[in-house]
Amino acid sequence: MIKIIIFNTNAFLEVVNKCKSAVYLIRENGGRVNICHNPHLQEDLTYEDTPLRLTLEIPNVSDYMKIVCFTTGEI
Numbered sequence: 001m002i003k004i005i006i007f008n009t010n011a012f013l014e015v016v017n018k019c020k021s022a023v024y025l026i027r028e029n030g031g032r033v034n035i036c037h038n039p040h041l042q043e044d045l046t047y048e049d050t051p052l053r054l055t056l057e058i059p060n061v062s063d064y065m066k067i068v069c070f071t072t073g074e075i
Helices: 009-017 039-047 061-074
Strands: 002-006 024-026 032-034 052-057
Touching: 002 061, 009 039, 009 061
Parallel strands: none
Antiparallel strands: 002 052, 024 032, 024 052
């Protein structure tokens, strides 16, 4: 599990959509939903123009590294 802050939501979602496996968004109630290739949920994430604070579960190691490299390069 990783907690991140995203400033460029569109670029982040491009990286997520390149992932080979699921990328789960952990919701406040503890539920999780796959955001990879999920246009309805991605639209909800891009709705607000403020930085996103997300908690993610990324089972695939290579996908995890893609997202970590993106978030560290975004700072």
